[in-house]
Amino acid sequence: MPMNAFYAQSGGVTAVINASACGVIETARRHPERIGTVYAGRNGILGALAEDLIDTGAEPPEAIAALRSTPSGAFGSCRYKLKSLDAHRREYERLIEVFKAHGIGFFFYNGGGDSADTCHKVSQLSQSMGYPLAAIHIPKTIDNDLPLTDCCPGFGSVAKYVAVSTLEASFDVRSMAASSTKVFVLEVMGRHAGWIAAAGGLVEAQGVPVVVLFPEIAFDEARFLARVDALVRRHGYCTVVVSEGCHHPDGTFLAEQGTRDAFGHAQLGGAAPVVAQMVKRALGHKFHWAVADYLQRSARHIASATDVRQAYAVGQRAVELALEGHNAVMPTIERTSDAPYAWRLGAAPLAAVANAEKKMPREFISEDGYGITEACRRYLLPLIEGEDYPAYRDGLPVYATLRNVAIEKKLPAFTLS
Amino acid sequence: MPMNAFYAQSGGVTAVINASACGVIETARRHPERIGTVYAGRNGILGALAEDLIDTGAEPPEAIAALRSTPSGAFGSCRYKLKSLDAHRREYERLIEVFKAHGIGFFFYNGGGDSADTCHKVSQLSQSMGYPLAAIHIPKTIDNDLPLTDCCPGFGSVAKYVAVSTLEASFDVRSMAASSTKVFVLEVMGRHAGWIAAAGGLVEAQGVPVVVLFPEIAFDEARFLARVDALVRRHGYCTVVVSEGCHHPDGTFLAEQGTRDAFGHAQLGGAAPVVAQMVKRALGHKFHWAVADYLQRSARHIASATDVRQAYAVGQRAVELALEGHNAVMPTIERTSDAPYAWRLGAAPLAAVANAEKKMPREFISEDGYGITEACRRYLLPLIEGEDYPAYRDGLPVYATLRNVAIEKKLPAFTLS
Numbered sequence: 041m042p043m044n045a046f047y048a049q050s051g052g053v054t055a056v057i058n059a060s061a062c063g064v065i066e067t068a069r070r071h072p073e074r075i076g077t078v079y080a081g082r083n084g085i086l087g088a089l090a091e092d093l094i095d096t097g098a099e100p101p102e103a104i105a106a107l108r109s110t111p112s113g114a115f116g117s118c119r120y121k122l123k124s125l126d127a128h129r130r131e132y133e134r135l136i137e138v139f140k141a142h143g144i145g146f147f148f149y150n151g152g153g154d155s156a157d158t159c160h161k162v163s164q165l166s167q168s169m170g171y172p173l174a175a176i177h178i179p180k181t182i183d184n185d186l187p188l189t190d191c192c193p194g195f196g197s198v199a200k201y202v203a204v205s206t207l208e209a210s211f212d213v214r215s216m217a218a219s220s221t222k223v224f225v226l227e228v229m230g231r232h233a234g235w236i237a238a239a240g241g242l243v244e245a246q247g248v249p250v251v252v253l254f255p256e257i258a259f260d261e262a263r264f265l266a267r268v269d270a271l272v273r274r275h276g277y278c279t280v281v282v283s284e285g286c287h288h289p290d291g292t293f294l295a296e297q298g299t300r301d302a303f304g305h306a307q308l309g310g311a312a313p314v315v316a317q318m319v320k321r322a323l324g325h326k327f328h329w330a331v332a333d334y335l336q337r338s339a340r341h342i343a344s345a346t347d348v349r350q351a352y353a354v355g356q357r358a359v360e361l362a363l364e365g366h367n368a369v370m371p372t373i374e375r376t377s378d379a380p381y382a383w384r385l386g387a388a389p390l391a392a393v394a395n396a397e398k399k400m401p402r403e404f405i406s407e408d409g410y411g412i413t414e415a416c417r418r419y420l421l422p423l424i425e426g427e428d429y430p431a432y433r434d435g436l437p438v439y440a441t442l443r444n445v446a447i448e449k450k451l452p453a454f455t456l457s
Numbered sequence: 458m459p460m461n462a463f464y465a466q467s468g469g470v471t472a473v474i475n476a477s478a479c480g481v482i483e484t485a486r487r488h489p490e491r492i493g494t495v496y497a498g499r500n501g502i503l504g505a506l507a508e509d510l511i512d513t514g515a516e517p518p519e520a521i522a523a524l525r526s527t528p529s530g531a532f533g534s535c536r537y538k539l540k541s542l543d544a545h546r547r548e549y550e551r552l553i554e555v556f557k558a559h560g561i562g563f564f565f566y567n568g569g570g571d572s573a574d575t576c577h578k579v580s581q582l583s584q585s586m587g588y589p590l591a592a593i594h595i596p597k598t599i600d601n602d603l604p605l606t607d608c609c610p611g612f613g614s615v616a617k618y619v620a621v622s623t624l625e626a627s628f629d630v631r632s633m634a635a636s637s638t639k640v641f642v643l644e645v646m647g648r649h650a651g652w653i654a655a656a657g658g659l660v661e662a663q664g665v666p667v668v669v670l671f672p673e674i675a676f677d678e679a680r681f682l683a684r685v686d687a688l689v690r691r692h693g694y695c696t697v698v699v700s701e702g703c704h705h706p707d708g709t710f711l712a713e714q715g716t717r718d719a720f721g722h723a724q725l726g727g728a729a730p731v732v733a734q735m736v737k738r739a740l741g742h743k744f745h746w747a748v749a750d751y752l753q754r755s756a757r758h759i760a761s762a763t764d765v766r767q768a769y770a771v772g773q774r775a776v777e778l779a780l781e782g783h784n785a786v787m788p789t790i791e792r793t794s795d796a797p798y799a800w801r802l803g804a805a806p807l808a809a810v811a812n813a814e815k816k817m818p819r820e821f822i823s824e825d826g827y828g829i830t831e832a833c834r835r836y837l838l839p840l841i842e843g844e845d846y847p848a849y850r851d852g853l854p855v856y857a858t859l860r861n862v863a864i865e866k867k868l869p870a871f872t873l874s
Contacts (some may be wrong), residue, residue: 053632055625083635111625113632120636203853208472208528208755211856215470215530218500219537224751247858310730312748331729333747334641338625341759344852424852435761435841436620439628441664
């Protein structure tokens, strides 16, 4: 008798998280003897808690296939963190009850470090509650900060977006610098890890004078300004790629909006105008600045083909791992060669994944702290390799919107703690 | 005896201005009996004044062909406005002297309204100084605000970028809205005309709840907030596309940085955070905001195929017009049908083009002022139609950087007034 599966998307969405969903659902559909229906949580784990389960079985194969080229979370995601079993025992138990009520034997959770932790706890609790569940975490994060995997699906595409955008905007500044803008500042995401900002550093090899401001390197205003000054003197212009997580030596961010998200993380934004004004004040250069924000992580139109392939592959592999009897693991990407790039899938125990954060290794950041090293370049290039263009109609990409029909509820309503 | 030609790029660059340069140079090369060498002004008209003339003849055909898919100004552009003949008579006369010294009989000036005016004055002065010149203006502006042409090369690509980005970011917000961001604000360019912002309105037909803030409609905070509130209540989220030129009823911009460019225009930026904070304060919704800035006008990676074709065509036609004996004209794009889209080239006298500004017609803006009408949609759709992808190497677009070798100077140095 096949068991049903539950799939949920967690945290900030990416250009390719739906490719992982596609991998899960298409693979599950090839094993009807083992897996019944894949239910998706509407708005992530909140959907499971509310027993708001989407019947992906109601979607035709073409709609599921279209997920591969549709950005963001087709079933909705959420920022809701299940903390310790003590703090959130009611919620954890509710999850198991919902799974039990709907014959769910497989739990696929698609997210970053926080959701790996939740997935691990669900797996533990299900054992102790006598309702064993195959709980598999599927890696996803533009921040590229999960341990034990060479890279994280979602990152390659945002890296490609940032590298392409930095290159293009730099050409623009170069064109105008003689009489107008000399310094362009692009703010990118990356709260604690500078992986995304590092992608901006890739354009240096194209002759673009670029300064990268990493969260890993405490900001030093005088040194930074001297660097910009030197580059503008030599090249006539320069581009600055600043991570939203860039901070002063005392730990305060260059621009903190003062609000915090559901996970207690500071909500950032606005480092670019701060840096731009700093340059203007000290050096007098005309500036322009951009904040890419959601544009960078939703830019499916310029997704990395490597990233799309890997996102699909980890979704597919998650199902296979479950069918092979694994539990509390996460499929990983193992690099076997830089050039030509080669990779294979592995698996890591969730106990080792949860809540660990992989920062940029110091040897990926140039000695002066403002650029990337050749080792970093070798690491990044395969991840942005290849274009995987969506189809277009009337000048716009054709992205899927699913019907997202809920199945009937069987349990009493539930209120979050 | 063939005369040489001079080509210069003016004002803010675009994703396709080099396609016009490509059209000029390739067409000129097909008429060696009439046109000698095409010289390009290094950094636009400043190069002519400084007698800093780039020998495009030193570039191989492949390099010139590559301009078609290279964004921004390959020879450099500038923000330097030649005003009236009285105010800048020395400069105008210097231009004629430089042209005379280098046997230049054709002047191709690639820019917006200001440069159309300059081009016109150069044509007039050359007549009165007894050195007749064929002066042809080539339209270029992302603002789409030139009169007498159905659209302006450069606009279609930025419109495509804005429409695609708005769609993608809206999918992102939709995914997150249940527990996180409910309002996303994207700031786009367009100082006085809302053409670029209008492109964001195209996503409404895809079911996205979007509010467009045009410079043509005075901002009304209470009405705007009521609109956002209604959309969030109905759809769970909404996207706001705000033009940098959006302003209060008294004319002050939503966000003015207080600095002015060489043309005396206020330098804008930062309307998005202002609008986002306004929503947060009044409605309490979590927000994200992005400022696309240069990214939007340099995004050759997502250029409109229509735009690229038209940019090339006006460059080509400019040369043909000159060879046909025209003077003080600008090639125009004449639309003959919306669907299927059909267009042909025309020509307009510079006297009628210079310094006129084409705003959005009121009938292109929805009655409530927050969206676009069906007529606007019919106008915009063909302009973003088709993808014209550049080639890629190592994950990045292959954009050309020319050698830009200067020819020998013959005149004494010149200092700007």
